[in-house]
Structures are given as structure tokens and as C-alpha cells.
């Protein structure tokens with residue numbers, strides 16, 4: 001009886017030990033490239049390359065083991081290398097564009113797509129746009145290249161990125177926001193947003209924009225994007241205006257009740273950089289973006305466009321870059337501390 005009991009209690013240890021060993025061997029094989037997709041039709045695993053945005057220049061952020069059957073397999077013409085492929089994540093239009101040289105309709109007449117279509121509504125071939133995967137919602141492309149084949153699938157942004165920020169640059173499209181002294185709010189917010197994306201990316205944070213300078217989505221579309229990417233925080237960019245005196249100056253942040261401390265960190269990072277007046281943090285419950293998302297939201301007011309000195313400052317690339325760097329540092333700290 002005693003012996004049997006001893007064996008029984010040892011059994012789970014043996015099982016978990018064997019499992020651990022199997023996983024360890026699998027990871028070792030994948031990281032050394034031993035496992036390759038050489039046998040058609042069998043479960044295949046391989047090295048993983050993360051392809052970000054529209055370029056393949058930044059591949060292999062980390063290596064993982066994947067079942068290739070969960071990807072859509074796109075055959076590639078002879079001689080197409082990893083560097084020839086461009087993948088565009090057009091999340092605002094809920095599609096992924098894949099540009100591959102030599103991929104014409106006639107090529108795909110004899111070389112078929114295969115594999116998994118999860119989250120992919122349909123596939124379209126377009127001379128200009130390349131292969132267009134229309135998605136069922138907001139998903140990010142994850143791809144693996146292999147000579148002769150591209151494996152791609154649409155996944156939740158959260159499955160790919162640990163830290164995500166949504167930038168909501170004020171105005172865009174027909175809506176130019178405020179303007180004074182020949183300087184437009186729209187230009188300030190979108191230029192600063194571009195610098196902010198660069199700074200956040202350098203800190204390992206994935207950035208999504210609610211819209212482009214040309215295209216202004218509806219509130220519903222912005223809500224869909226925010227829900228789809230599930231960001232750690234949202235940062236709004238605007239300028240203030242006081243057309244009556246034109247002398248009001250300073251920077252401030254509007255946030256949701258309960259987030260004042262973090263908003264203050266963000267604001268003081270900005271004013272420490274700029275040396276401008278700190279107008280403090282105020283709270284807002286349900287206006288604009290505050291009304292369509294529960295996510296932590298910080299609406300940064302970069303300065304008064306109606307004041308000539310501040311308008312000219314905000315219009316300069318130096319200020320935009322410096323403000324972006326200061327904000328990105330604070331954002332990174334705030335997210336990491338959470």
C-alpha cells in the first residue's frame with residue numbers, strides 16, 4: 001500500500017517533467033532552426049518573424065514556436081526574398097495589404113492560397129494595392145516568411161504587443177481646428193503625433209492613430225478602433241485658443257476623474273521641457289472621446305495658438321520633437337508603473 005501511494009504521488013511529477021522536457025526541446029529546435037517546414041501536410045513549426053507596419057526591416061523581435069496551420073499560406077514566385085515583401089497594416093480601413101513582386105492574377109491561377117482564414121472576410125487581388133485581406137474588425141498582421149511561401153494571419157493587437165498607446169491627434173480632414181498667424185492646429189497636432197509615435201516606438205510601445213491628417217473618422221469608428229486595440233492609454237493632442245485677449249499662454253492636460261496624478265506627471269514632463277506656464281490638470285466626464293471610451297485618457301493642450309509666441313513655438317519642428325520626447329518618457333513611465 002505504502003509503495004503504491006509513493007508511486008501515485010510521484011506520477012504527476014514525472015508527467016510534468018516530461019512535458020517540460022518536450023517543450024524545452026521544441027523551443028531549442030525552433031531557436032536553432034532545426035525544425036523546418038520540409039514535410040508537406042504534417043504539423044509544422046518554425047522560426048517566427050514579427051513584421052511591423054509597412055516594412056520588413058524590423059523582423060525577428062523575438063522567436064516563438066507556432067503551428068503554421070493557423071496561418072493563411074500565400075505562395076511566392078521564385079526568387080522573392082523576405083526583403084521584397086511589404087506588409088501594410090491599414091487598421092483604419094480594417095485591411096492588410098501585401099505587396100509581392102511578380103504576384104499577378106496569372107501566378108495565382110496555378111498557385112493557390114491555403115490555410116486558415118480566421119478574421120479574414122475575403123481576399124482581393126489588386127494591381128495597385130497588391131493582395132488585400134479584408135478583415136472582420138481591428139486585427140494586426142503577424143507573418144512568417146519562408147522561401148516560396150508567406151504565412152500570415154490576423155490577430156488581436158494585444159497578442160503581439162505588450163504596451164499599446166492610441167494617439168488621437170486633434171482635427172484632420174476638412175476640420176483644421178483653430179488657426180492663427182498662418183499656423184493651423186491640425187498641422188501642429190499631426191506633426192507632433194508623428195514625432196510622438198517615433199519616440200514611443202523607440203521605447204518599445206506600439207502606437208495606433210485614431211485617424212490620419214486627411215481622414216477624420218466618426219466617433220463610432222474611433223470607438224471601434226480603441227476597443228479593438230485595447231490600449232494601455234490614449235493621448236489626445238490639441239491646442240488651446242483665447243481669441244479675446246491673445247495673451248493667455250500655457251499648457252494643460254484634461255483627464256478623467258481619478259487619473260489626476262498621472263496627468264500631472266505628463267503635464268510636468270511637458271512644461272519641464274518647454275519652460276511654458278503649467279496651467280494644471282482638469283477633469284472631464286463625458287465630452288468627445290471621454291464619452292466613447294472608458295480607457296485612461298489624457299488630452300494634452302500644447303499651448304495657445306491665439307498667442308503669437310506660443311503659436312510660432314508650437315509650429316516649430318524643434319518644439320514638436322521635444323514635446324513628443326518629454327510626453328513619451330512620461331507615458332512610458334505611467335504604463336510601466338501600472
Ligand SMILES: [Zn+2]
Pocket residue numbers: 170171177178185237238239
Ligand atoms: Zn482642437
